[in-house]
Amino acid sequence: MSVLFVSGIDTDIGKTYATGMIAKALMTQGISVITQKLVQTGVTLDNDGKMSIADDIITHRRLMGIPLQSYDLDFTTCPYRYQKPASPHLAVKLAKAVLDPKVIDNATRCLQADYDVVLLEGAGGLLVPIIEQLLTLDYIATQGYPIVLVTSGRLGSINHTLLSLEAIKARGLSVHSIVYNPIHDTSLNTDNEIATSTIEFLKNHIQQHYPTTHWLQLPYLNDTTLPDNQTASVDKAWVLPSNFI
């Protein structure tokens, strides 16, 4: 019945990984959950020249350890897919297509009818335009979805996180959780002192200003074979707070 919108401070921050891992953890708690992708850009064509299933949906299912579902095969979980790996507003324009937000909303409602939780992953960050006249965050605001915000310890994340929180607050929306992804913590150019201090600063900031918001830390998946595997091994020790939903 409930929809959580999974966004992040930027593209490539780990929204897909967070969405898949949260879905897996909810499944483990016995909750019926499905994921949806708002709009997918950078999609390849299949052998018949048709737009393939959204990459992010395929990764969600691998992380959840389940095969593609019928709602994936009929594209309910991602009705809008475009070739250009760009902002949706540009990808839609280049495809000379029309994106109707009502189609996305209808798809979400259809999934809500069959699942207790729908995790809806955005494309890029909160102010990315879906079409020229509609920012992602304004779409979220019309629906009133609580937001799961993915961040990291990369230098610059503090500013991007706090700006995202300000934008959410300005629209009167709630921050369901902040998900810290250690994606950059192991890279050669990440300073661990900065990553550790970013975690501490953000945790304190959330505690002080958003006392009901959950703080989660994702595990780093060392599964480099993920794209070719049917499933990925999410650390079993990684669990969600019992009051997450």
Ligand SMILES: Nc1ncnc2c1ncn2[C@@H]1O[C@H](COP(=O)(O)OP(=O)(O)OP(=O)(O)O)[C@@H](O)[C@H]1O
């Ligand atoms: N926790 C993690 N463990 C291992 N690898 C990760 C993790 N998080 C992200 N990655 C790596 O970073 C890449 C980008 O992450 P992801 O695809 O989740 O970003 P995104 O925020 O969903 O981007 P988009 O805006 O395109 O949807 C992944 O393909 C994966 O290789």
Ligand SMILES: C[C@H](N)[C@H](N)CCCCCC(=O)O
């Ligand atoms: C193609 C990419 N991986 C994402 N799916 C789309 C990112 C849009 C970002 C737009 C922007 O903030 O300038």
Ligand SMILES: [Mg+2]
């Ligand atoms: Mg993604």
